[in-house]
Structures are given as structure tokens and as C-alpha cells.
Amino acid sequence: MKNTIDKMIEKFDYKIVTLQQLEQIEESELVVTVKNIGNSGKYPSCQWYVVEFANGEEMDVYIEN
Numbered sequence: 001m002k003n004t005i006d007k008m009i010e011k012f013d014y015k016i017v018t019l020q021q022l023e024q025i026e027e028s029e030l031v032v033t034v035k036n037i038g039n040s041g042k043y044p045s046c047q048w049y050v051v052e053f054a055n056g057e058e059m060d061v062y063i064e065n
Helices: 004-012 019-027
Strands: 015-017 031-039 046-053 058-064
Touching (some): 004 015, 004 019, 004 046, 015 019, 019 031, 019 058
Parallel strands (some): 015 058
Antiparallel strands (some): 031 046
């Protein structure tokens, strides 16, 4: 069975999320940091964020400007 971090990564990694979803991710006890990397090259109308989990794994999410 997949753990919670794997489920979050599967659901959100490389996806455009809402500000509310990003805030919910940030509030998770599994998340250590959320860094705004700047403008996304993948999605030109978005900001790129890297989410770092307590186990060292990371995922990328994007917020529309």
C-alpha cells in the first residue's frame, strides 16, 4: 500500500494546483519546506514551487499567476 507522501506526489507532482491546494500541502506535517522557484518554463503562466517532504523526497507544483 502506498504511503501518504507517495499519494501526494502521485496526485500533485508536475501539476497546476490552486492556492488553496498549495496551502493545504504546506500545512501537512509531512512537508518540511515549500520554495517558490520563480516563473515556470514548463507552464509559462505559472509560478513554480518545490515541495520538500520530511523523508527528503520532493515534488514540483505550479500556481497560475
